[in-house]
Amino acid sequence: MNELGLSIKIIQGEASIELSHISFENSAFIWPTDKSDLNFFIDQGALLVPSELEKSIYSSGDYLIFTDVSGIADDGGWDYIKVTHKNNLAYWEVWFNNSWVELVFDLTLYQKELIEIMNQLKVLPLNIIVQPSQIIFPE
C-alpha cells in the first residue's frame, strides 16, 4: 500500500521559491510530506494539480494529477493518470519515463486526506495563488 502523505506549502510575504527556473511568490502548493510516495514524481519536476486531485476523490477516471512546474503538461512529459476506485482501494496507473508505475492507496484514507487538503485550500488568504495557476492539458 502506498502513502499519499500530502500537505500545503505556502510561500508568502517577502519569501519566494524557485522551481525549475520559475520563481513563485504568494503561492500555495499541494506538497508531499517526507513519508509520501509521491516525492519521486515531485523530484522529477512535477507539481500536483489540485482541481484534478479533487475530482479523483469521488470517482474513477483519467486525471492530470501531475503536471510540469510551468503548468504545461507536455513540457515535462506528463499525461493523464488512470485512477480506479475498486474494493475500497484507489489505484493510480502512471505512464512515467516510458513505463507504467502503479500506486495503490486505501480509498477511505485517500478520500479523507484529500478532503482535508481541499478544505485547507479553500480558506487560504485571497492574495495566495494556488499553483499551478495555469493548466495546459496534454495534446
Add this chain to the structure above:
Amino acid sequence: MRDPAKTTNATQFNQNVNVKALRGDMILNFDRASSDIFNHITKYEKKYDFNISIANTPSGDMRIFINNPKPAASINFPYYPRNRKQ
C-alpha cells in the same frame, strides 16, 4: 525563455539541433498558432521533417509556449506524445 526541464520524463533537444535558430524559424513560419485566453498563453506548433529530439523520444514536432503574464516561464521543447497506451 527558460531551459527545458532536465528530468527523465521530459523531452530534450538533440544536441546537434540549433534551438535558437529553430525558435526563430517557428515564430515566423509556424504550422499553427493559437492563444489560450484563459491562461494567457500563446502556443506555436511546427513539424520538421527531421528529428530534433533525443533517441528515446524521437520527434520532429516542436512546441513554443509564450507565457504572456510571466515571460520567464515561456518554454520551447520537442513534442513527443505520451498517451500511447501499451
